[in-house]
Amino acid sequence: MARMKFLCDSERCISCNGCVTACKNENEVPWGINRRRVVTLSDGVPGEKSISVACMHCSDAPCMAVCPVDCFYHTDEGVVLHDKDMCIGCGYCFYACPFGAPQYPQMGTFGVRGKMDKCTFCAGGPEPDHSEEEFKKYGGNRLADGKLPLCAEMCSTKALLAGDGDIVAEIFRGRALNRGKGADLWGWGTAYGKEGVKPKSDKAKEGTS
Amino acid sequence: MASNPIDLKRRKFLFSAGAGGAGAVAAVAGGRVLLQPEAAVPAAKIPIADRGYQATEHVRNYYRTARV
Numbered sequence: 001m002a003r004m005k006f007l008c009d010s011e012r013c014i015s016c017n018g019c020v021t022a023c024k025n026e027n028e029v030p031w032g033i034n035r036r037r038v039v040t041l042s043d044g045v046p047g048e049k050s051i052s053v054a055c056m057h058c059s060d061a062p063c064m065a066v067c068p069v070d071c072f073y074h075t076d077e078g079v080v081l082h083d084k085d086m087c088i089g090c091g092y093c094f095y096a097c098p099f100g101a102p103q104y105p106q107m108g109t110f111g112v113r114g115k116m117d118k119c120t121f122c123a124g125g126p127e128p129d130h131s132e133e134e135f136k137k138y139g140g141n142r143l144a145d146g147k148l149p150l151c152a153e154m155c156s157t158k159a160l161l162a163g164d165g166d167i168v169a170e171i172f173r174g175r176a177l178n179r180g181k182g183a184d185l186w187g188w189g190t191a192y193g194k195e196g197v198k199p200k201s202d203k204a205k206e207g208t209s
Numbered sequence: 210m211a212s213n214p215i216d217l218k219r220r221k222f223l224f225s226a227g228a229g230g231a232g233a234v235a236a237v238a239g240g241r242v243l244l245q246p247e248a249a250v251p252a253a254k255i256p257i258a259d260r261g262y263q264a265t266e267h268v269r270n271y272y273r274t275a276r277v
Binding site (some may be wrong): 075079 | 274
């Protein structure tokens with residue numbers, strides 16, 4: 001059985017926030033909630049990296065472990081979903097999650113914390129697939145349509161990968177083998193002025209000529 | 210007053226035509242009745258409830274583009 005996983009290739013992410021926009025549009029996420037967001041590490045410093053972060057659909061999910069009403073569950077494909085009808089909005093999952101994935105509506109009166117909302121891997125929720133309630137509570141269900149999360153499908157540089165974990169890992173491994181890492185990366189010398197570092201393809205050409 | 214007997218032989222054609230027409234109508238109606246369930250089969254699609262990940266052509270195409 002395939003296990004659904006996200007993987008963000010930090011060497012490719014250009015911090016365009018296309019994934020964030022795609023998620024918001026596909027799932028009609030309300031104001032104040034970001035199921036996905038782009039985080040930039042060492043912002044403004046040469047070598048800064050951006051990654052797109054959302055629920056990572058952990059195999060041993062801490063949110064699931066701490067939930068007092070046990071509203072989380074794993075689908076057959078390893079997607080972590082929750083039942084909003086059971087959620088009491090206590091916020092334990094927010095504290096437990098290392099990725100800050102659980103989100104809470106903050107538009108209510110007196111700042112009342114509503115039902116938790118998070119990335120569903122575009123797999124809807126416990127309601128019947130494509131039902132009105134499902135869309136209202138959890139957003140779209142692209143997995144049932146034979147598609148993958150829109151954030152990954154819309155990614156212009158294919159930095160954000162989603163799908164079967166084995167295939168995603170194999171794609172990323174192929175990229176890493178092809179481009180190397182750190183100063184071996186194609187374009188590194190142009191961007192950061194490290195002379196003498198050339199892409200592998202150029203080295204190969206020099207070797208043959 | 211002489212009675213004018215009706216010669217029904219001349220109307221046999223009409224009777225047979227009427228019976229045939231009724232039969233044709235019945236056959237057509239029957240055909241419709243038979244056809245209706247067949248026509249209803251495609252309308253009643255397989256329920257798509259609780260379908261998860263599927264390696265569809267769309268998904269395979271995504272994987273292919275991600276390898277670039």
